[in-house]
Amino acid sequence: MDAVDVAFTEAAVGAGISTVLMLGTLALTARSERSSSRSSFVPLLAVLVTGAALVYGTLDMPSFGQSDAPAQTHVGPDYLERIPHEVGVPNAVTAILASYRGYDTLGETAVVFAAGIGVLMLISGLRTRRRKEEDDPDTGGSA
Amino acid sequence: MRHHLILRVITKLLVGTIFLFALYVQFHGDYSPGGGFQAGVIMAAGFIIYGLVFTLDKAQQVFPPWLVHKLIALGVLLYAGTGIYSLFAGYAYLDYAALDPHHPEHGQHYGILIVELGVGITVTAVMVAVYYAFASRAPILSDEDW
Amino acid sequence: MDSGTLDFIVGHLNYWLFILLMMTGLYIVVAKGNLVKKIVGLNIFQTSVFMLxxxxxxxxxxxxxxxxxxxxxxxxxxxxxxxxxxxxxxxxVVGIATTSLGLALIIRIREEYHTIEEDQIAEVENAVLKSEQWASEQAAGEHS
Incomplete structure (x- = not known):
């Protein structure tokens, strides 16, 4: 589907990071799932109804690859027309990402930053180390 | 991992190539597929494979945690700082024409490079920090898990 | 089947496949009690949106x-x-960062509750709630 940048990202993330994280979590928690006594009928029904509603919603959608679909007639081609003389960067995805949608990318970077800080605060051990020092009177903690 | 000779030799050969590739993706991102997000993830993957094969301590000697923690913030600051610079130069926030007022197109080019570098630094540091946090935690295993 | 119907089906097949994937993820999130499986379900859901x-x-x-x-x-x-x-x-990239945050939360939950099953966490919570209620009732009885 011509999305070279996305394919690249997904390959790097999927091969490099997410496998390590999932396996790391499994090693830190439990290996097996306890069998649940809940019936799976209600979730199945809810999922089927939601799916049917969504399929009904797609009946009005434009066909795959249709060149006069709403997504292809407004801002997308406008970017493609303006990038060569306004930004002058061959890769249109990079030009939009960093220049036209710079605010968006700044926000996304801030989300990655916040998620990283959250992980550090939850499990990096910085906090527990400090708490141990406070509990131990010899190290001159607040206790 | 002391006895995994092939694994260690191959990793030593590969890690340098991975870092080189990450830098290529980072700075060639405006000509070919790539950019800060991809480069950051590839760079972090290089550190992660090093940590997996040569133990976490060795990886933390190369890339100490305090540096990682500072780089997380540095990337975002670089990005936001570019915007603030253009604000003080009399342009709109994140208008890269401010970086080279005589050639706005060159300014756009510089701006994209700096901003992508900021993104790359933050993504690398966050991914490595997450890996350090997960890996440095001793697993608590109860008997029923095994 | 005439060619118009066939064109319609071929043109919309992508949406239906993504809905199938999305519903797989939704089912895992709703039906499974294991928190790690819920995160995996959310990831599948997320991927279907990306592909759409x-x-x-x-x-x-x-x-x-x-x-x-x-x-x-x-x-x-x-x-x-x-x-x-x-x-x-x-x-x-934001998705993998938030996933890691969710996994970190699961690890902390496991340390506090010694389980990552939803219903067992609820049991622990109920027991704590009951003992707190009992304690507050005792305190109120002493005052009167």
Whole structure:
């Protein structure tokens, strides 16, 4: 589907990071799932109804690859027309990402930053180390 | 991992190539597929494979945690700082024409490079920090898990 | 089946496949009690949304949105819409960062509750709530 940048990202993330994280979590928690006594009928029904509603919603959608679909007639081609003389960067995805949608990318970077800080605060051990020092009177903690 | 000779030799050969590739993706991102997000993830993957094969301590000697923690913030600051610079130069926030007022197109080019570098630094540091946090935690295993 | 119906089915098959994937993820999130499995379900759900966006950006006969190096754009060349690519590219990296945050929360939950099963966490919570109620009732009885 011509999305070279996305394919690249997904390959790097999927091969490099997410496998390590999932396996790391499994090693830190439990290996097996306890069998649940809940019936799976209600979730199945809810999922089927939601799916049917969504399929009904797609009946009005434009066909795959249709060149006069709403997504292809407004801002997308406008970017493609303006990038060569306004930004002058061959890769249109990079030009939009960093220049036209710079605010968006700044926000996304801030989300990655916040998620990283959250992980550090939850499990990096910085906090527990400090708490141990406070509990131990010899190290001159607040206790 | 002391006895995994092939694994260690191959990793030593590969890690340098991975870092080189990450830098290529980072700075060639405006000509070919790539950019800060991809480069950051590839760079972090290089550190992660090093940590997996040569133990976490060795990886933390190369890339100490305090540096990682500072780089997380540095990337975002670089990005936001570019915007603030253009604000003080009399342009709109994140208008890269401010970086080279005589050639706005060159300014756009510089701006994209700096901003992508900021993104790359933050993504690398966050991914490595997450890996350090997960890996440095001793697993608590109860008997029923095994 | 006439050719119009066939064209319709072929043109919309992508949406239906993504809905199938999305419903698989939703089912895992709703039906499974294991928190790690819930995160996996959310990831599957997320992937289906990514694929929906990318498929919307496709233009028949189009190519990847990368211009020639000299920036002399041939007007006859059709490019796919780059905007969905931009949105999803950032969303993938943000997605893995938020997933790691969720996994970190699970690890902390496991340390406090010694389980990552939803119903067992609820049992522990109920027991704590009951003992707190009992304690407050005792305190109220002593005062009167």
């Amino acid at each position: 966006y990318i498929s919307i950006g496709k233009v028949t006969g189009g190519t990847a949105p990368i211009f020639p190096l000299d920036m002399k754009v041939d007007p006859d060349v059709v490019y796919s819409n780059p905007l969905p690519h931009v949105l999803i590219l950032t969303a993938i």
